[in-house]
Amino acid sequence: MDNYKIAVLGECGVGKTLLLNNFTDNPSDDSDDYQKIENDFPMKIVSYKDEEIVLSFIETSYDKYPSMHETNINQTDSFVLIFSITSRKSFEQIPTLRNDILRVKTLLTNEKLTLVLCGNKSDLEHMREVTTKEGLQMADKFGCVFYEISAKNNTNIDEMFNALINEAFNNKVNKIQNQYEITYKNTKEDYKNNDRFIYTPTILQEKPVKKYLDDYEEEYEEDKIQIKNYENIENLENENENQSDEITEKRKLNKCLIT
Known part of the structure; x- marks a missing residue:
């Protein structure tokens, strides 16, 4: 409680x-x-x-x-x-x-x-x-x-x-929410050159990228999802290009960084 x-x-x-x-x-x-x-x-x-x-x-x-x-x-x-x-x-x-x-x-x-x-x-x-x-x-x-x-x-x-x-x-x-926004901005800067991470945009809803990652090994560290087989990410994006427009827009930054 x-x-x-x-x-x-x-x-x-x-x-x-x-x-x-x-x-x-x-x-x-x-x-x-x-x-x-x-x-x-x-x-x-x-x-x-x-x-x-x-x-x-x-x-x-x-x-x-x-x-x-x-x-x-x-x-x-x-x-x-x-x-x-x-x-x-x-x-x-x-x-x-x-x-x-x-x-x-x-x-x-x-x-x-x-x-x-x-x-x-x-x-x-x-x-x-x-x-x-x-x-x-x-x-x-x-x-x-x-x-x-x-x-x-x-x-x-x-x-x-x-x-x-x-x-x-x-x-x-x-x-x-405020703490997350501060952390997200800092993390966004830290990882903008690291294309091995996807960063989910909110912690108050189910992670929007999770449904795209069922076939991949995942390691959760709070709101970061590390994709071990990164070489398949581009194929993953192509396969799901018709999915949520919101997710597509958020995946424009630095390949894997969702903004």
Whole structure:
């Protein structure tokens, strides 16, 4: 099963522990908001796209345990930034927490941060200090979704984490694509004078040249296919000249290099 590590970041007292206790079905207690040390990770198995995945959580209070703050950020790829709608101070701390993430994490070009912003304690409307509009505006600035939740009443908790999981999955796919494009460009340059290789143009679909190579000995090294009996490649191309126009176009570079 895939394992997604999620850091829940926010000031002390905003309801991080209660949120995770309720979501992971752990017994709730009335102890301090951050008594658990990060070696004790709450976990939950959920179903996503007909597959089970494991969610493991780290909760961090920067104001109480600053020495563990960067370590926890570095260990995770998905983040919940949480404030209390009854505390403007906790809301104003959110941009600092996001900047900490961007400073610690190294993002690839076009890589998006997996993030959700949530305002807790929606059950305390009469004590509200942060408007819904302000939360939406901050989320829009961050390029993420925003939820108002009640950890006490279990309001919007499942919806919020489902949105985060969906974002994490999509970003994971995009990250693979970005990494592949970088690797492909580098490999294309490395192998442009080596006509013993065919390079497939995508890793997210079945290798388009595989069906042409059934009669040949193949060695797979990630997305490279090394053809041992290269002397038959030209015959192979002639035999399949009426096959996919897309494949034909992609085989123009340097005999065997698919672009």
